[in-house]
Amino acid sequence: xxxxxxxxxxxxxxxxxxxxxxxxxxxxxxxxxxxxxxxxxxxxxxxxxxxxxxxxxxxxxxxxxxxxxxxxxxxxxxxxxxxxxxxxxxxxxxxxxxxxxxxxxxxxxxxxxxxxxxxxxxxxxxxxxxxxxxxxxxxxxxxxxxxxxxxxxxxxxxxxxxxxxxxxxxxxxxxxxxxxxxxxxxxxxxxxxxxxxxxxxxxxxxxxxxxxxxxxxxxxxxxxxxxxxxxxxxxxxxxxxxxxxxxxxxxxxxxxxxxxxxxxxxxxxxxxxxxxxxxxxxxxxxxxxxxxxx
Amino acid sequence: xxxxxxxxxxxxxxxxxxxxxxxxxxxxxxxxxxxxxxxxxxxxxxxxxxxxxxxxxxxxxxxxxxxxxxxxxxxxxxxxxxxxxxxxxxxxxxxxxxxxxxxxxxxxxxxxxxxxxxxxxxxxxxxxxxxxxxxxxxxxxxxxxxxxxxxxxxxxxxxxxxxxxxxxxxxxxxxxxxxxxxxxxxxxxxxxxxxxxxxxxxxxxxxxxxxxxxxxxxxxxxxxxxxxxxxxxxxxxxxxxxxxxxxxxxxxxxxxxxxxxxxxxxxxxxxxxxxxxxxxxxxxxxxxxxxxxxxxxxxxxxxxxxxxxxxxxxxxxx
Numbered sequence: 001x002x003x004x005x006x007x008x009x010x011x012x013x014x015x016x017x018x019x020x021x022x023x024x025x026x027x028x029x030x031x032x033x034x035x036x037x038x039x040x041x042x043x044x045x046x047x048x049x050x051x052x053x054x055x056x057x058x059x060x061x062x063x064x065x066x067x068x069x070x071x072x073x074x075x076x077x078x079x080x081x082x083x084x085x086x087x088x089x090x091x092x093x094x095x096x097x098x099x100x101x102x103x104x105x106x107x108x109x110x111x112x113x114x115x116x117x118x119x120x121x122x123x124x125x126x127x128x129x130x131x132x133x134x135x136x137x138x139x140x141x142x143x144x145x146x147x148x149x150x151x152x153x154x155x156x157x158x159x160x161x162x163x164x165x166x167x168x169x170x171x172x173x174x175x176x177x178x179x180x181x182x183x184x185x186x187x188x189x190x191x192x193x194x195x196x197x198x199x200x201x202x203x204x205x206x207x208x209x210x211x212x213x214x215x216x217x218x219x220x221x222x223x224x225x226x227x228x229x230x231x232x233x234x235x236x237x238x239x240x241x242x243x244x245x246x247x248x249x250x251x252x253x254x255x256x257x258x259x260x261x262x263x264x265x266x267x268x269x270x271x272x273x274x275x276x277x278x279x280x281x282x283x284x285x286x287x288x289x290x291x292x293x294x
Numbered sequence: 295x296x297x298x299x300x301x302x303x304x305x306x307x308x309x310x311x312x313x314x315x316x317x318x319x320x321x322x323x324x325x326x327x328x329x330x331x332x333x334x335x336x337x338x339x340x341x342x343x344x345x346x347x348x349x350x351x352x353x354x355x356x357x358x359x360x361x362x363x364x365x366x367x368x369x370x371x372x373x374x375x376x377x378x379x380x381x382x383x384x385x386x387x388x389x390x391x392x393x394x395x396x397x398x399x400x401x402x403x404x405x406x407x408x409x410x411x412x413x414x415x416x417x418x419x420x421x422x423x424x425x426x427x428x429x430x431x432x433x434x435x436x437x438x439x440x441x442x443x444x445x446x447x448x449x450x451x452x453x454x455x456x457x458x459x460x461x462x463x464x465x466x467x468x469x470x471x472x473x474x475x476x477x478x479x480x481x482x483x484x485x486x487x488x489x490x491x492x493x494x495x496x497x498x499x500x501x502x503x504x505x506x507x508x509x510x511x512x513x514x515x516x517x518x519x520x521x522x523x524x525x526x527x528x529x530x531x532x533x534x535x536x537x538x539x540x541x542x543x544x545x546x547x548x549x550x551x552x553x554x555x556x557x558x559x560x561x562x563x564x565x566x567x568x569x570x571x572x573x574x575x576x577x578x579x580x581x582x583x584x585x586x587x588x589x590x591x592x593x594x595x596x597x598x599x600x601x602x603x604x605x606x607x608x609x610x611x612x
Contacts, residue, residue: 043446087468094461131310132310132313132314132317135310135313135314135595136584136588137587139551140568141590143569143572143584144321144584145321146572147571147575148322152533181435199426221438223602225438228442229554233554247444252446255449255454259450262446266447269440269443270438270443273438273439274434274438277434
């Protein structure tokens with residue numbers, strides 16, 4: 001355990017400054033997302049944890065407020081605290097992105113490695129099926145599914161994203177399996193009579209995972225954008241539950257007076273995607289160097 | 295050789311289209327419960343006689359596969375059924391809306407291509423210099439900003455702050471002329487062009503860094519040719535093949551990508567019709583437009599594959 005921490009520490013020090021900042025931002029978002037749900041454990045709201053709080057009765061709404069001591073990032077059109085809502089919304093982005101990554105690595109990684117290693121008819125059939133799903137523009141397929149199945153809560157949205165995300169992971173896992181499977185150490189394992197499934201799980205999958213994980217980070221950024229888009233259209237998690245996307249949508253009504261209610265969620269969204277891209281790119285380069293030395 | 299590629303690609307294209315249409319059809323048909331519940335708006339469900347009439351009209355009692363083939367058969371003849379919410383035939387809606395979507399996608403592809411070439415070329419020429427580093431920052435940002443956010447930002451900046459351009463609405467070329475049309479098209483297509491522009495600039499840069507290390511570039515330099523001439527004539531040409539295929543692929547992708555941008559700018563395109571169809575639960579419209587967009591996407595991608603082979607003599611000869 002301590003050696004893993006030390007290895008991570010060493011890797012962190014080797015990162016360029018922007019990548020370090022990006023990683024810190026991502027950790028902040030993960031922390032914020034978890035913090036925003038802590039009231040479920042403590043049974044009472046902590047500071048910055050009341051995204052639905054409206055300090056007025058109907059007809060008494062105050063105009064949008066700028067940043068102040070009481071509301072660090074100001075308030076929105078319904079006088080709700082922007083920062084609370086942003087933290088709360090990061091949970092939605094985090095869960096959707098994490099579901100896609102976990103589904104992709106676990107199911108996509110295993111399926112891709114399996115068909116890439118065993119080849120044959122199963123491979124042809126699997127890849128052909130996936131090609132059909134990949135033949136749709138991603139957003140359009142997602143829109144059609146969400147529309148038809150009328151799914152609008154976090155569990156369903158995360159599942160739909162998770163399942164639709166699998167095909168690209170399968171493709172990438174299969175491609176890297178094809179190159180790993182031709183290496184000498186696999187031939188050696190085969191020659192001494194190791195069972196094929198053991199080779200698959202002990203030799204191949206551990207070797208394709210770093211590259212797949214680097215892709216997963218970049219893919220998570222894409223997923224956050226698509227979820228934000230869907231939220232913006234009002235077709236993801238429903239209001240009053242805040243998401244970055246639906247905060248931007250709500251902020252549009254007041255764009256003539258102030259852009260702040262759009263600016264903050266837009267900033268959170270963009271910074272998170274930039275960070276995922278930067279860390280993902282960095283990891284991809286590292287993995288490429290490592291695998292060329294393998 | 296080219297003929298064979300086209301033949302193989304056509305067979306694959308037909309198979310993919312078949313599967314895509316089946317998936318689109320089943321997405322709706324395999325909903326739990328009576329399909330009539332999905333097709334008709336809730337307020338029309340009280341009228342039992344009407345329900346029976348539509349059930350007959352659509353022959354909903356036939357087996358699923360029979361109805362699928364009828365749907366596809368009709369679609370091939372340009373009939374995608376009609377909306378049971380607005381009574382408009384789906385194909386009319388598509389015909390009505392497609393010019394806007396096509397123009398946006400085309401303009402965005404054009405902008406992304408034309409701007410990416412000098413940016414990518416100059417970044418490669420001064421690799422690691424100030425311009426290159428600034429551009430690398432720009433491309434990272436452009437790839438990370440969601441299109442709809444860029445659109446809203448453009449509206450805020452160019453309409454509300456500077457009051458240069460209209461934020462919403464669409465002038466048809468046929469009604470108001472090209473200039474008025476471009477005024478309404480420039481902001482949405484710029485928002486749409488950001489991400490492909492970044493991808494293209496990166497691609498051209500990476501490709502040209504490789505080309506600039508070739509011996510023939512060195513010999514052109516030794517001959518004393520001007521840098522700009524070498525860059526455009528000797529280095530860009532071999533890179534243009536990859537670039538053209540990527541540009542064409544983007545055109546296909548952008549036809550789906552305009553959906554959100556059209557909504558942000560409230561443009562009368564295919565995307566806004568799809569979204570309004572979703573809000574109204576207009577199943578026939580959703581099904582039809584999804585099939586249409588997916589078909590365009592698949593066909594364009596197949597054509598690009600063939601184009602690539604046709605353009606590159608090295609692949610053709612193999």
